[in-house]
Amino acid sequence: MNKLLIIQICVFLLFSGTLGGMLAYTNVYEEVDSGITSVLCLSCIKLTPVTQLEFTFDVAKGQDHSGFVLDSLKEGPVFITYREDVCIACDEMEPIIQDIFSVYFEKEDTFSEVVPIDSSNITFVHINIDHATAEQRESRYIYDKDHIGGVPQFTIITLGYDRGFIKPYYATIYGTLNLNTDKERKELLTKIIYDGIDLYNQNIEGYDPNK
Amino acid sequence: MKFQIKRIIAQISILITANLGALGIKTGFCYPFFYCNACPAADAACPIRAIEKSVFQGSFAWKLFIYPFAILGTVGVISGRAVCGWGCPIGFLQRSTSPVSRKLRKYSLINKLGQHKIEPYLRYLKYVSVIGLAIITPYLIGFMFTDICPVGFLTGTIPISILNPGGYAPTSYFYPALVIFILFIILIFTVERGWCRYFCPVGAILAPFNKISFLHIKVNLEGCTHCHACSKICPMGIDVPTMNRSPECILCGKCIDQCPQSAISYEGFK
Numbered sequence: 001m002n003k004l005l006i007i008q009i010c011v012f013l014l015f016s017g018t019l020g021g022m023l024a025y026t027n028v029y030e031e032v033d034s035g036i037t038s039v040l041c042l043s044c045i046k047l048t049p050v051t052q053l054e055f056t057f058d059v060a061k062g063q064d065h066s067g068f069v070l071d072s073l074k075e076g077p078v079f080i081t082y083r084e085d086v087c088i089a090c091d092e093m094e095p096i097i098q099d100i101f102s103v104y105f106e107k108e109d110t111f112s113e114v115v116p117i118d119s120s121n122i123t124f125v126h127i128n129i130d131h132a133t134a135e136q137r138e139s140r141y142i143y144d145k146d147h148i149g150g151v152p153q154f155t156i157i158t159l160g161y162d163r164g165f166i167k168p169y170y171a172t173i174y175g176t177l178n179l180n181t182d183k184e185r186k187e188l189l190t191k192i193i194y195d196g197i198d199l200y201n202q203n204i205e206g207y208d209p210n211k
Numbered sequence: 212m213k214f215q216i217k218r219i220i221a222q223i224s225i226l227i228t229a230n231l232g233a234l235g236i237k238t239g240f241c242y243p244f245f246y247c248n249a250c251p252a253a254d255a256a257c258p259i260r261a262i263e264k265s266v267f268q269g270s271f272a273w274k275l276f277i278y279p280f281a282i283l284g285t286v287g288v289i290s291g292r293a294v295c296g297w298g299c300p301i302g303f304l305q306r307s308t309s310p311v312s313r314k315l316r317k318y319s320l321i322n323k324l325g326q327h328k329i330e331p332y333l334r335y336l337k338y339v340s341v342i343g344l345a346i347i348t349p350y351l352i353g354f355m356f357t358d359i360c361p362v363g364f365l366t367g368t369i370p371i372s373i374l375n376p377g378g379y380a381p382t383s384y385f386y387p388a389l390v391i392f393i394l395f396i397i398l399i400f401t402v403e404r405g406w407c408r409y410f411c412p413v414g415a416i417l418a419p420f421n422k423i424s425f426l427h428i429k430v431n432l433e434g435c436t437h438c439h440a441c442s443k444i445c446p447m448g449i450d451v452p453t454m455n456r457s458p459e460c461i462l463c464g465k466c467i468d469q470c471p472q473s474a475i476s477y478e479g480f481k
Contacts, residue, residue: 019284
């Protein structure tokens with residue numbers, strides 16, 4: 001065997017072995033799928049979503065509300081913020097979120113916490129899709145009402161009246177909310193949160209979580 | 212069948228395979244070529260996006276860093292940059308613009324630019340782009356190649372804007388990226404395979420593998436009559452008889468089809 005062939009075989013074994021080992025023994029495949037392929041990269045498209053603040057009952061086709069959302073909804077509205085590790089718009093928005101909820105966290109954290117706002121309890125959920133469970137990641141698609149697919153995504157789930165039934169009712173907004181200043185962003189987020197609280201208080205008496 | 216017919220079949224097949232996301236198929240693989248995961252039909256990740264993400268703002272996610280190199284290294288050691296010539300959708304695009312750039316060669320300014328002594332050094336820009344914009348600036352200041360990537364503009368921004376009219380607004384990077392995109396279009400129409408030659412970061416990662424890849428192009432110098440038909444047809448502007456596993460060669464096979472002496476051939480496991 002000549003020297004080049006030995007080098008070729010060694011380099012091939014090194015790279016293919018690394019690739020095979022990573023696919024077999026690490027979660028890198030899932031990480032790339034859920035963190036890159038399935039997330040619209042707003043940096044790549046140099047655009048930010050323009051979304052309407054609009055509550056709806058319609059979740060993504062064929063899906064139910066997430067279990068963790070329905071559990072928390074018994075206690076009050078649920079506010080979820082979705083992000084990924086590398087997301088400049090998320091970095092811009094998170095100080096505003098922390099300010100509104102007075103909850104402080106690192107970008108890698110995925111957690112939920114009940115926060116009292118205006119004598120109501122609101123469940124604040126922070127989901128970093130690079131460090132979340134499959135159920136938490138999937139919930140992003142359920143509430144992606146405009147099929148944007150990108151982060152940051154902010155969703156508030158409350159209760160609404162729909163043809164004789166009280167049901168989960170939600171609104172989702174995206175990116176930097178197509179607003180230029182942190183003040184405007186905070187005002188919009190605060191508005192959506194207070195709308196969610198009002199709707200919840202109006203409808204909680206008729207809500208049966210088992211229906 | 213001539214290699215160029217086989218190549219167009221391969222390029223169309225891979226273009227379709229790379230866009231199975233249109234059917235809802237999404238995978239956790241990285242493309243072994245340059246294609247944007249923000250394309251609405253993409254079914255895999257851009258390797259440059261994975262690298263940037265792994266080192267963003269001082270972090271180091273080793274799995275995400277090694278993974279694209281493992282994929283590109285495996286493909287590279289088997290076939291070198293053949294994936295640029297036979298698979299890459301952006302290569303396919305440049306193949307369609309190459310008749311225009313060939314015609315423009317007769318204008319002296321463009322011809323002079325192509326033959327200027329600085330031209331070979333410009334080819335190192337692609338290594339600067341991968342190390343500088345995909346590793347160093349994302350790590351140090353959070354500025355990424357994808358923020359200004361013209362391929363992201365072509366395959367992501369434009370189709371998403373068409374599919375969702377009024378659904379998105381430009382970010383601060385939009386207009387610089389638009390200017391770069393226009394320059395990219397001018398480049399691929401004026402210099403044959405201009406993107407591959409000077410800027411493609413994935414090509415830069417694959418290029419060194421040409422030196423050791425199993426598949427390569429061999430020139431039988433004893434049969435060569437030095438007619439230079441191969442070098443004239445080469446889309447990468449290589450002097451084929453002297454190239455000796457050039458990192459610039461995309462193994463498209465045009466020189467093989469062109470050689471009147473049949474002195475050029477693909478070589479495999481030899």
